[in-house]
Amino acid sequence: MKINRHLAALSLTIGCLFTPLSTRAGSQHADHQHADHQHAVTEIKAGPNGGRLIRTVEPHAEFFVKPDRYAQITFLDADGQIAAPSGQVVSLVGGDRSNPIKVSFAAVDGLLRSASPLPDQPNIPIILSIKSTSDAKTVRERFYLNQSICGGCDYEEYACTCGH
Structure with a gap:
């Protein structure tokens, strides 16, 4: 009998503690409509050449691998x-951690082009380091360079926009 009272008191206490949280969470959306936006959905876009858009740096940049395996970085306003x-x-x-490739970029025709071609491997881990100005903090973008074509958006997998 005493145990039942303790359990009942405990369940009432827990119920009282979490009731304000559940009503508050529901009221976040009562003051506006959802026709003009979606929560927690980020629109993924490809760059102007069909490459991977890098938004972690200002100005935004596009990483694109040309058919000759040279990479190019295009900055966007x-x-x-x-x-x-x-x-x-x-x-x-x-590339491989035991034998990584290191590639620098140089300005050519209004964009940055890799000094050497990337290896022809199916799924290369990439760490791209971008420093916007000489005194800015380096921004690193990590991804796999998978050049197979995505069935959902027709871009190469490294630049996929369908979010799978």
């Missing part, structure tokens, strides 16, 4: 238009 590089320093490390 606030409107998503191509902007010439202005002092950014980009480097790439990838």
